[in-house]
């Protein structure tokens with residue numbers, strides 16, 4: 001399957017340089033796109049979708065500069081925006097028919113595709129219900145079906161699980177994992193647990209630069225500091241630790257009498273602290289600060 005390549009990409013809004021010298025090669029599978037607010041995730045998505053022209057460098061798909069592919073590039077792309085808009089009076093099936101017609105899909109092919117996608121996203125029984133009565137999770141799944149109508153090679157999802165309840169999130173993850181086995185899926189997210197469960201790779205954007213980590217499970221091991229577990233009895237003590245250290249987790253233990261803190265620090269935070277193995281969440285906090 002063709003690769004999606006970002007080569008020496010720079011991008012600025014006026015004088016504000018947002019991305020610098022981005023070099024990334026993406027193959028099939030789910031890649032998370034991570035970065036703090038304002039890091040440039042949406043900008044990078046717009047560049048990948050050929051909506052923004054880089055100041056320097058290029059995006060290449062299947063050996064072609066995507067800006068030169070023009071409209072035909074969109075045959076390869078499916079996109080689910082952060083806030084998808086739906087026609088509330090349409091049923092799920094009507095909405096997909098409408099979107100598929102806009103995408104120029106032939107009628108008979110579209111009918112089969114809609115049936116197949118409604119099964120994939122678990123909305124077969126809701127196909128004739130109005131979207132106005134759908135929950136957030138159902139709308140999100142319908143949004144994925146819409147993004148897959150043209151059988152894209154590249155699927156881009158912007159913050160797809162924000163606002164979903166835990167059950168919907170699991171359902172969503174399962175659908176995305178399935179899709180990732182045959183497509184390049186790029187999933188922008190803030191939610192670390194999503195990344196842990198769905199993506200094996202991640203693009204990190206920090207200080208204008210982006211790096212691709214090909215094996216996320218390697219990341220915690222690359223932390224150049226230690227993770228400690230310590231317990232405090234008094235809630236008021238927690239604040240002292242938060243001021244002095246990077247605290248990645250706080251949980252109640254021993255029938256709510258004590259608090260267990262996970263701390264990222266070179267030095268041992270107190271005499272009772274014991275060293276622990278870092279998890280993905282610790283690694284994110286370490287790389288991104290707060």
Ligand SMILES: Nc1ncnc2c1ncn2[C@@H]1O[C@H](COP(=O)(O)OP(=O)(O)OP(=O)(O)O)[C@@H](O)[C@H]1O
Nearest residue numbers: 013014016018035036037038039040041042043044
């Ligand atoms: N149209 C624009 N004009 C000028 N500056 C912009 C524009 N869009 C984004 N920026 C700036 O570019 C930087 C990157 O923004 P971008 O929206 O790509 O970040 P993001 O990582 O997607 O953020 P978030 O997680 O908040 O969605 C920010 O500093 C933002 O203020």
